[in-house]
Amino acid sequence: MTTQTTTTVRMFGALHTIRRERGLEPTVEVSIPPGGCAACDLARELDLPREKIEAVFVNHLAYSLDHVIQPGDRVAFVPTGIPGPHRFLLGIYGAGLENKNQTISVSSA
Amino acid sequence: MTRILRINLTRKESSWDVIPEAYSGMGGRGLSSAIISAEVPAMTDAMGPDNIIVLAPGILAATTFPNNGRLSVGGKSPLTGTIKEANAGGAAAQKIARLGIAAVIIQGVSTEPVTVVIKNDEVTFHSAASLWGKGNFAAVDLLKEEYPGTALITVGPAGEKGLKASAIIVTTNDYHLRAAARGGLGAVLGAKKVKAVVIDDTGGPGIVIAEPGKFKDASKKVTDLILKHPLIGGLRAFGTPLLVGLMNEMGGLATKNFSRGKFEGAEKIGGEAFAKVLGERKNAAAAHGCMRGCIVQCSQIYTDEQGEVITTGLEFETVGLAGSNCEVDDLDAIARFDRACDDLGLDTIDVACAIGVAMEAGRIPWGDGEKLAEVVKSIYTEDQLGLLVGNGCTATGKALGVTRIPTVKGQALSAYDPRILKGTGVTYATSTMGADHTCGNAIPSPANPGYDASSPKGQNEISAFLQSYFAAIDSLGMCLFASLPLLDAPDLQQHLVDVVSAKLGIELPPGYVMEMGRSVCCQEREFNKLAGFGPKDDRLPDFFSKERLIPGGSLFDVADEDLDKVYAD
Numbered sequence A: 001m002t003t004q005t006t007t008t009v010r011m012f013g014a015l016h017t018i019r020r021e022r023g024l025e026p027t028v029e030v031s032i033p034p035g036g037c038a039a040c041d042l043a044r045e046l047d048l049p050r051e052k053i054e055a056v057f058v059n060h061l062a063y064s065l066d067h068v069i070q071p072g073d074r075v076a077f078v079p080t081g082i083p084g085p086h087r088f089l090l091g092i093y094g095a096g097l098e099n100k101n102q103t104i105s106v107s108s109a
Numbered sequence B: 001m002t003r004i005l006r007i008n009l010t011r012k013e014s015s016w017d018v019i020p021e022a023y024s025g026m027g028g029r030g031l032s033s034a035i036i037s038a039e040v041p042a043m044t045d046a047m048g049p050d051n052i053i054v055l056a057p058g059i060l061a062a063t064t065f066p067n068n069g070r071l072s073v074g075g076k077s078p079l080t081g082t083i084k085e086a087n088a089g090g091a092a093a094q095k096i097a098r099l100g101i102a103a104v105i106i107q108g109v110s111t112e113p114v115t116v117v118i119k120n121d122e123v124t125f126h127s128a129a130s131l132w133g134k135g136n137f138a139a140v141d142l143l144k145e146e147y148p149g150t151a152l153i154t155v156g157p158a159g160e161k162g163l164k165a166s167a168i169i170v171t172t173n174d175y176h177l178r179a180a181a182r183g184g185l186g187a188v189l190g191a192k193k194v195k196a197v198v199i200d201d202t203g204g205p206g207i208v209i210a211e212p213g214k215f216k217d218a219s220k221k222v223t224d225l226i227l228k229h230p231l232i233g234g235l236r237a238f239g240t241p242l243l244v245g246l247m248n249e250m251g252g253l254a255t256k257n258f259s260r261g262k263f264e265g266a267e268k269i270g271g272e273a274f275a276k277v278l279g280e281r282k283n284a285a286a287a288h289g290c291m292r293g294c295i296v297q298c299s300q301i302y303t304d305e306q307g308e309v310i311t312t313g314l315e316f317e318t319v320g321l322a323g324s325n326c327e328v329d330d331l332d333a334i335a336r337f338d339r340a341c342d343d344l345g346l347d348t349i350d351v352a353c354a355i356g357v358a359m360e361a362g363r364i365p366w367g368d369g370e371k372l373a374e375v376v377k378s379i380y381t382e383d384q385l386g387l388l389v390g391n392g393c394t395a396t397g398k399a400l401g402v403t404r405i406p407t408v409k410g411q412a413l414s415a416y417d418p419r420i421l422k423g424t425g426v427t428y429a430t431s432t433m434g435a436d437h438t439c440g441n442a443i444p445s446p447a448n449p450g451y452d453a454s455s456p457k458g459q460n461e462i463s464a465f466l467q468s469y470f471a472a473i474d475s476l477g478m479c480l481f482a483s484l485p486l487l488d489a490p491d492l493q494q495h496l497v498d499v500v501s502a503k504l505g506i507e508l509p510p511g512y513v514m515e516m517g518r519s520v521c522c523q524e525r526e527f528n529k530l531a532g533f534g535p536k537d538d539r540l541p542d543f544f545s546k547e548r549l550i551p552g553g554s555l556f557d558v559a560d561e562d563l564d565k566v567y568a569d
């Protein structure tokens, strides 16, 4: 028997604004399959524009978007455009670099 | 900027001297610290007549370079006993620069309260008896009527009373208040009986740019690249309180006098909640510049439900320390605390930390937001607890018998817990200023993108890099926020060297920024050594390495040898 564990997902800054503008909550409970799911897939499911995501926090640590989220994890999507030193400081810089090396095309908007 | 203005309060005299060769090409923090090192005996009583106050615009002040108007205020600190530079935005630095002044040196002591008016080639002294005792808002209202179009530098009742967490206030062009907050320099100016310094740049000679064409080109490159950087949008929309949610998510948001790293009420005081309030209230503004030529606009105008301005320029540090660190989840209460500190002329960081300590001692209930401003305002009536917190966190902790006092060299930490941000912890421990995140908030070198903030290893190198970089930025007079994109892009740093070369008319080496910053820090360190500081003072309070942070269980475990390496050579 499998139990469904919900995962809390938070969205900060510009991502928070995007959710609000769509009339949606910036903090949601989602259900993650037992094998986990990649953060980028979760972002797609939440319809978050990928070019606006710098990295994802999972259980207080910053990762790139290919990180696999497990049921029960604490998840927060971090937008681009947070103060520079802190991007490095939060460990987001390295995660962001990995993202860029993979797939992200940065919108000029 | 070719001259030094020296004001002698004892004799009510002033002199305008050509800038000595030894100071040529210097500005801001670097110049201020050089003057203090040369003129203030390191062991002198910071509140005594031998201390001085230096007002120094940066090297790039009043040019077309973006965000160039930070004013460095220097002296020996009565809070830390070290050399001190505290800087603020506002209008004063650009006006002082347009008067052709590289630094104003205020020395001696007036026998009665005085307002000093600086105009082109003229300094006059006026009685400030009717202003003495007034809060900064009231004093600025009166002074701006009397001296329209000027920049004002004022001291509030906290500085008049000699409280050691007193700030020096600087007005913006639209007469909002900014603070050169740290280290108690407001008490030094107050001890000299100076209520206000008025800067009138009418008819001033203006600034000189040695190679205007080259300057314009290099400056434009920097401006364009800063504007394209993604952080600008984030700062404009949410201000620095955006960091509340992120730090909370990391488990490093100072909470309940640094006993925890996460705060349940974080969402209520974070940047997103902050932006919502500003979006809904009358007369509020999410983006506001505190100086001419600011292209970032991280400040804001925070109003109450009736549309009355409470405060402007509410920062992450204030929100974190008066909020989560006191378990207060009410943004309006935090904004009113910020206003009370501006009015009395106090450093929100040291005072909020002091209140956190007073809460730990049971003198104020945890989470009592209304008490924040109330305690600060009680300084007007010389209430004992008010006077205590006005003297800062160390004095409060000692008087109330609290052992967990989050200070280094007598100065309070910001809201970043050093058990999570260990590079920032190294900066808190080793900076020449006492605990001060603005001296080096753990930004790894662009050459080191794999930086792990939680590792105890290598943090000394990161901190040493940052302390030099930000000492240079403070010397250029550039706002720290505009300087951040430069850390992302090495070519931007070269443009910055080009800008300074063109301003001064000398060819500078590519390593100029870092070398200049390092030499500023080393000079300050030398002063501190003469004032009796040594490696034993470059340590965080014990509890950060003994009490595990909740949640996560981190300790500050950077080795003492690593702390000693920051300034080893």
Ligand code: SF4
Residues within 6 Å of the ligand: B067, B089, B288, B289, B290, B291, B294, B295, B296, B297, B298, B299, B479, B480, B481, B482
């Ligand atoms: S970015 Fe913020 S602190 Fe810096 S000059 Fe602009 S408003 Fe002032």
